[in-house]
Amino acid sequence: DVxxxxxxxxxxxxxxxxxxxxxxxxxxxxxxxxxxxxxGLGLRLIYFSYDVKMKxxxxxxxxxxxxxxxxxxxSLILESASTNQTSMYLCASxxxxxxxxxxxxxxxxxx
Amino acid sequence: RKEVEQDPGPFNxxxxxxxxxxxxxxxxxxxxxxxxxxxxRKEPKLLMSVYSSGNExxxxxxxxxxxxxxxxxxxxxxxxxxxxxxxxxxxxxxxxGKLQFGAGTQVVVTP
Numbered sequence: 001d002v003x004x005x006x007x008x009x010x011x012x013x014x015x016x017x018x019x020x021x022x023x024x025x026x027x028x029x030x031x032x033x034x035x036x037x038x039x040g041l042g043l044r045l046i047y048f049s050y051d052v053k054m055k056x057x058x059x060x061x062x063x064x065x066x067x068x069x070x071x072x073x074x075s076l077i078l079e080s081a082s083t084n085q086t087s088m089y090l091c092a093s094x095x096x097x098x099x100x101x102x103x104x105x106x107x108x109x110x111x
Numbered sequence: 112r113k114e115v116e117q118d119p120g121p122f123n124x125x126x127x128x129x130x131x132x133x134x135x136x137x138x139x140x141x142x143x144x145x146x147x148x149x150x151x152r153k154e155p156k157l158l159m160s161v162y163s164s165g166n167e168x169x170x171x172x173x174x175x176x177x178x179x180x181x182x183x184x185x186x187x188x189x190x191x192x193x194x195x196x197x198x199x200x201x202x203x204x205x206x207x208g209k210l211q212f213g214a215g216t217q218v219v220v221t222p
Contacts (some may be wrong), residue, residue, distance in 0.1 A: 016134070031207060031208055033209075035212075040119070040214055042115075042212040042213055042214035042215060043155070043198070043212040044212075045209060045210075048207060048209065050207055058209070064151060067188075080220065088205070090154060094208050097208070099145060099157040099160065100122070100157075100196075100210060101157075102154035102155050102156070104151075104153070104154050105154050107152075111221060
C-alpha cells in the first residue's frame with residue numbers, strides 16, 4: 001500500500017525561526033509535491049520535485065525552499081518563519097499517470 | 112476568478128437521500144479531473160477520476176460537461192460515513208502531473 005509519511009502532525013514555532021518539514025515516501029515515486037491548505041483557499045502548490053536534486057516552483061513559493069537529496073525524501077524549509085505561514089502543510093507523491101497520494105499533513109503554527 | 116470553483120456548502124443531507132453538487136473550471140483546455148474526499152483534519156484521498164464524459168463507482172457518479180465547463184458529483188443513498196469535504200481537482204496541462212484544487216464542498220449526512 002502507498003505510504004507517505006510526514007515527520008510531525010503538529011508543530012509550533014516562533015517568528016524568524018528556520019523550520020524544516022520532512023516527507024518520506026516508500027513507493028519509489030519520482031514526483032513529490034508540497035502544498036499548504038487554508039480555509040476557503042483549498043490546496044495551493046508551493047514546490048514540487050520530479051527527480052533527485054530537481055525542484056520547480058509552484059504557485060506560492062515565496063518564503064519557502066525545498067531539498068530533495070534522496071528520491072524518497074522531500075523537505076520543505078521555511079527560511080524565516082512568519083505568522084502568515086501558519087497553515088496545514090501536505091506532502092504528496094505520484095508516479096506516472098497515477099493519482100497523487102498524500103501524507104497525513106502537518107499543522108504548523110507560527111507564534 | 113479562481114480556476115476551480117466550488118460551492119463551499121455545507122450540504123445537509125438526510126441519510127439515504129441523494130445529493131449532488133458542481134464544480135466549475137475556467138481553463139477550457141483541461142482534460143482530466145478528480146474528486147478527492149477529505150475528512151476533518153485528515154489528508155485528501157482520491158475518490159474517483161473523471162475522464163471523458165464521466166464515471167460511476169457504486170453510489171458515486173461523476174459527470175463532466177465540457178460545453179458548460181463543470182463537473183458534478185452525485186452521491187446516492189447517502190451514508191453517515193459520506194460526511195466529508197469533497198475536493199474538485201483539475202489535472203494541469205503540463206508534464207509534471209500538477210493538480211489544481213478547488214476549496215471543497217462540505218457534505219453533512221444526518222441520521
